[in-house]
Amino acid sequence: MADQRSSTPTDSGTATEVGWLSPEQLELVRAHVPLVYVDAIPVRVDEAGRVTHLGLLLRMAADGSISRMVVSGRVRFGERVRDAVLRHLEKDLGPMALPRIPPEVTPFTVVEYFPDPDRSGFHDPRHHAVSLAFLVPVAGDCHPTQEALELTWLTPAEASEPATRREMTGGQDRLLQLALAHVGLLP
Amino acid sequence: MADQRSSTPTDSGTATEVGWLSPEQLELVRAHVPLVYVDAIPVRVDEAGRVTHLGLLLRMAADGSISRMVVSGRVRFGERVRDAVLRHLEKDLGPMALPRIPPEVTPFTVVEYFPDPDRSGFHDPRHHAVSLAFLVPVAGDCHPTQEALELTWLTPAEASEPATRREMTGGQDRLLQLALAHVGLLP
Amino acid sequence: MADQRSSTPTDSGTATEVGWLSPEQLELVRAHVPLVYVDAIPVRVDEAGRVTHLGLLLRMAADGSISRMVVSGRVRFGERVRDAVLRHLEKDLGPMALPRIPPEVTPFTVVEYFPDPDRSGFHDPRHHAVSLAFLVPVAGDCHPTQEALELTWLTPAEASEPATRREMTGGQDRLLQLALAHVGLLP
Amino acid sequence: MADQRSSTPTDSGTATEVGWLSPEQLELVRAHVPLVYVDAIPVRVDEAGRVTHLGLLLRMAADGSISRMVVSGRVRFGERVRDAVLRHLEKDLGPMALPRIPPEVTPFTVVEYFPDPDRSGFHDPRHHAVSLAFLVPVAGDCHPTQEALELTWLTPAEASEPATRREMTGGQDRLLQLALAHVGLLP
Numbered sequence: 001m002a003d004q005r006s007s008t009p010t011d012s013g014t015a016t017e018v019g020w021l022s023p024e025q026l027e028l029v030r031a032h033v034p035l036v037y038v039d040a041i042p043v044r045v046d047e048a049g050r051v052t053h054l055g056l057l058l059r060m061a062a063d064g065s066i067s068r069m070v071v072s073g074r075v076r077f078g079e080r081v082r083d084a085v086l087r088h089l090e091k092d093l094g095p096m097a098l099p100r101i102p103p104e105v106t107p108f109t110v111v112e113y114f115p116d117p118d119r120s121g122f123h124d125p126r127h128h129a130v131s132l133a134f135l136v137p138v139a140g141d142c143h144p145t146q147e148a149l150e151l152t153w154l155t156p157a158e159a160s161e162p163a164t165r166r167e168m169t170g171g172q173d174r175l176l177q178l179a180l181a182h183v184g185l186l187p
Numbered sequence: 188m189a190d191q192r193s194s195t196p197t198d199s200g201t202a203t204e205v206g207w208l209s210p211e212q213l214e215l216v217r218a219h220v221p222l223v224y225v226d227a228i229p230v231r232v233d234e235a236g237r238v239t240h241l242g243l244l245l246r247m248a249a250d251g252s253i254s255r256m257v258v259s260g261r262v263r264f265g266e267r268v269r270d271a272v273l274r275h276l277e278k279d280l281g282p283m284a285l286p287r288i289p290p291e292v293t294p295f296t297v298v299e300y301f302p303d304p305d306r307s308g309f310h311d312p313r314h315h316a317v318s319l320a321f322l323v324p325v326a327g328d329c330h331p332t333q334e335a336l337e338l339t340w341l342t343p344a345e346a347s348e349p350a351t352r353r354e355m356t357g358g359q360d361r362l363l364q365l366a367l368a369h370v371g372l373l374p
Numbered sequence: 375m376a377d378q379r380s381s382t383p384t385d386s387g388t389a390t391e392v393g394w395l396s397p398e399q400l401e402l403v404r405a406h407v408p409l410v411y412v413d414a415i416p417v418r419v420d421e422a423g424r425v426t427h428l429g430l431l432l433r434m435a436a437d438g439s440i441s442r443m444v445v446s447g448r449v450r451f452g453e454r455v456r457d458a459v460l461r462h463l464e465k466d467l468g469p470m471a472l473p474r475i476p477p478e479v480t481p482f483t484v485v486e487y488f489p490d491p492d493r494s495g496f497h498d499p500r501h502h503a504v505s506l507a508f509l510v511p512v513a514g515d516c517h518p519t520q521e522a523l524e525l526t527w528l529t530p531a532e533a534s535e536p537a538t539r540r541e542m543t544g545g546q547d548r549l550l551q552l553a554l555a556h557v558g559l560l561p
Numbered sequence: 562m563a564d565q566r567s568s569t570p571t572d573s574g575t576a577t578e579v580g581w582l583s584p585e586q587l588e589l590v591r592a593h594v595p596l597v598y599v600d601a602i603p604v605r606v607d608e609a610g611r612v613t614h615l616g617l618l619l620r621m622a623a624d625g626s627i628s629r630m631v632v633s634g635r636v637r638f639g640e641r642v643r644d645a646v647l648r649h650l651e652k653d654l655g656p657m658a659l660p661r662i663p664p665e666v667t668p669f670t671v672v673e674y675f676p677d678p679d680r681s682g683f684h685d686p687r688h689h690a691v692s693l694a695f696l697v698p699v700a701g702d703c704h705p706t707q708e709a710l711e712l713t714w715l716t717p718a719e720a721s722e723p724a725t726r727r728e729m730t731g732g733q734d735r736l737l738q739l740a741l742a743h744v745g746l747l748p
């Protein structure tokens with residue numbers, strides 16, 4: 001494990017999600033304190049800033065299901081929140097995505113993930129995480145890395161369809177609705 | 188005046204700020220209802236979205252003083268707020284500024300300008316205006332139009348210096364401080 | 375008309391919505407500039423600030439339909455936005471409602487009402503209005519004035535039901551969904 | 562230590578700030594992951610929601626200095642953010658403070674505390690914490706608990722005076738300025 005971790009310093013996978021900790025230490029942390037997370041919803045915008053499309057990754061969720069998901073990950077010890085947002089976007093969308101991290105420090109919503117699915121409606125079986133969620137326009141070419149099966153761009157209307165929502169687990173569909181509300185595009 | 192207005196349908200100047208109205212009608216409106224305005228603060232950002240510079244125009248303010256100012260203007264009848272932000276940025280910074288209008292609908296602050304300078308600390312001798320203020324990253328080349336004497340890019344630290352603040356009238360210096368607070372860069 | 379206006383100095387009705395203006399002047403203003411409005415959604419909260427109920431008035435909407443509606447009205451010349459919110463809440467909910475106007479200056483959303491129902495999805499046949507929308511906890515007894523037929527308190531779940539949404543016209547149902555998103559209670 | 566902890570299950574002091582963990586476990590957590598915190602700034606408001614006073618505790622800061630401070634503390638494993646805000650307010654201001662936790666889920670700013678004082682300007686020598694900051698009107702009688710030497714109510718103008726700012730360490734003065742900006746009262 002130590003070798004694997006040292007060879008993946010960029011926190012590229014779930015296995016090293018809480019890097020620099022042994023599996024036992026990781027278990028201890030996850031059992032005792034909420035983790036700091038960021039969620040980033042990649043969007044395409046027109047010249048007046050209107051959201052035209054939202055990007056969703058198809059990948060294995062923390063609960064083992066295959067789900068459409070936004071970009072998400074842990075904030076590391078010593079890391080600024082905005083640097084964590086940039087790191088996870090580059091990791092999941094590739095180096096040519098050209099994300100435009102927003103200048104403000106406040107997230108558009110705060111998502112509280114709990115091991116208990118009924119606690120807040122946002123579910124992560126691994127831990128309690130408090131996640132700062134940002135909407136991030138991306139201007140470049142997105143090439144999802146090997147962990148994701150697919151990246152799909154949906155219009156706001158498509159993102160609100162029941163069929164789309166059923167493909168999202170753990171509350172990811174609700175997060176998407178909150179994002180649409182933030183940009184005034186909730187149906 | 189009528190000729191001039193009809194030749195400048197894009198609302199390019201203070202003289203036609205409330206276009207399509209005769210001077211008498213304009214006076215009537217200004218004396219009876221608050222106007223809807225937008226303020227836009229052009230900023231330069233780094234790849235993680237940190238504000239590195241704020242852009243200030245040097246121009247004649249509504250009270251006749253020469254002041255460093257942000258981009259500001261009226262929302263027209265029938266116009267969406269974000270289209271007004273884009274229009275005023277292009278008008279004041281030129282067609283190559285490439286502003287990145289934020290996707291959200293909420294302003295970072297609401298500025299209430301009054302003819303009475305003591306009413307809110309934000310002053311416009313011409314009218315009562317309620318202005319939605321946005322921070323807008325601009326990526327391109329800015330060429331201020333003839334109405335502005337100069338466009339200056341200041342670091343957040345420079346923008347908070349007393350000497351800079353004294354060059355701003357009508358509460359524009361306070362607006363800049365509110366913008367810095369929004370991005371966490373208030374000294 | 376002058377008599378009627380002077381007898382209703384508190385702007386208590388649609389007829390004097392744009393007070394101190396003759397009907398002709400009112401028409402002029404409405405045809406040429408967007409008006410500044412506020413929307414206020416009365417809510418009941420528990421001790422941790424969770425929204426337990428949202429208050430909706432049953433009244434005649436601007437388009438003549440009977441609709442469930444939030445509190446809404448114009449900002450007057452010379453009036454601060456927060457004073458307008460307080461005035462309209464007291465007017466519509468009675469003097470014992472004890473509204474707790476939020477300390478922040480930013481609305482949770484900005485609603486753009488247009489005479490054209492397709493322009494933004496928010497519709498007012500009378501005019502173009504830009505409305506700052508606030509969520510306002512009310513702690514006291516609410517007694518809607520004569521203009522409203524009824525005040526109903528709905529749970530967040532009830533407020534999202536299709537049957538409830540069908541009782542709201544002009545986009546009021548979407549405004550309610552945006553409010554629920556703001557407090558994290560969107561289904 | 563175990564006895565002390567079990568006798569203070571309500572997380573009433575710095576010593577048990579990360580409850581249910583042995584000192585060794587606490588050290589491990591603090592050295593490896595950022596902690597989730599909340600900051601709450603108690604304010605007095607008038608009937609239109611204007612902030613008239615801000616409450617500051619005089620107490621020993623994490624760096625051992627005596628500082629004027631806002632209410633602050635950790636979010637526990639399994640705890641909702643708003644419940645943590647309520648718990649810390651009641652702990653620090655007493656059971657009669659009647660805090661009005663805001664209904665929205667988003668903080669007015671996010672404060673990143675680091676062991677390195679130069680990393681963000683917000684300093685906590687004990688750990689890296691990401692804190693969600695809320696402004697909370699309090700309506701009742703505040704009786705600070707024994708940990709605080711004093712609770713002082715300052716006007717917005719007083720809170721911005723250099724003399725006041727010098728009595729605050731670790732960036733608490735900047736947090737107060739961000740709060741004033743949020744309510745439009747930054748000088």
